[in-house]
Amino acid sequence: MRDVSQATAAPAAGRETAILEGVVETYLATGFPVGSRALAEGGRLETSSATIRHALVELERCGFLTQPHTSAGRVPTAAAIRWWLQRMDAPLPLGDEGQKLRLEQALRAASDETTLWLRTSEFLAELTSQVGMVAVLPAHDTGLKDLRFFRLTDYRVLAILVTADGQVRERVGRVPEAYSQPELDTASRYLLHHFSGLTLARIRQELVRRVEEERAAYDELLKRVLVLSHCGVLEMQNEGAVYVQGAGHLAENLHASRLAALLSELQQKERWLHLLAGLDEPLNAEVVHWEAGNNLQERCWLRVRVGMENEAMPELSLIAANYGSGAIGILGPTRMPYAYVLGAVALVRAVCQRVLGEQLS
16 A cells, blocks of 8 residues: 555646656666657557657656657656656565575574674665665663573673663673573563663662662672673663665766765765654655555555655665664665565565564564
């Protein structure tokens, strides 16, 4: 299901609708300007070249087409591609079970959050031949809802924490002595039993107070919990992060000077956090929303920004989908196989949600 509340104005006549659809689909398939002869000979339009030429002039006047050179054919504008997307059937996640299995195995084998999101962005880039991106939003200390500790090695512990507002955060910390998995399980149960609902800052304060008040009865369990809290595993606050892979794919579509400028812009973390997560999204027809997914568990909204004029990137499109604590997406040229890329983003988002859910079950 697509959201057409901010739909791009459509061509008035039915014939112009068919012609514009033909121009967009031919251009997306070939990459070349589309002329009246190509449309007439394509067999999908039962009309003359003269009638098509007249319609192309009218569509250009309305802002749906542009003509690179006087003697050349027409190229669809970003507005035309958005209009075409709003008419396209709803995308579904790709049905390639082999791709799903490969991504699931790679994510489950990740030893920490950074590795998990690096692999996700790499997979997005590989699957779509576009720039793969993952945004992890800054964590907010809203209170403890769930917590698990996992022993990675003798002196490394992974903490997976769920906050009161549903954020999922991971941290890997080094501990001064080896803890067994049963000892870590006991520590997480202690924290949940005594401090569920409290902020992490309050928990750390309370642990120090308990040690001071109960110094005589300072047992091994309380010591273990205090050590874990001071080794960073309960430090879930961060400034967010953006992982970018496959930037080289842009070289096929951009001149060297523009590519260099864009590669520099990709380093602007705060900007891409907002763009990927849909924060401060423009309330206009620049954004097309799609609801995708094979079932309720995989259901998600995909956001497509075609021709990012407001960001001074008119030659690029951004397709993104939110997950629990951030967003994933791809960045590529306005001419891309949209149906395939939308399905790929939906697939990767569904696998990420499933893997993150299993880590907490």
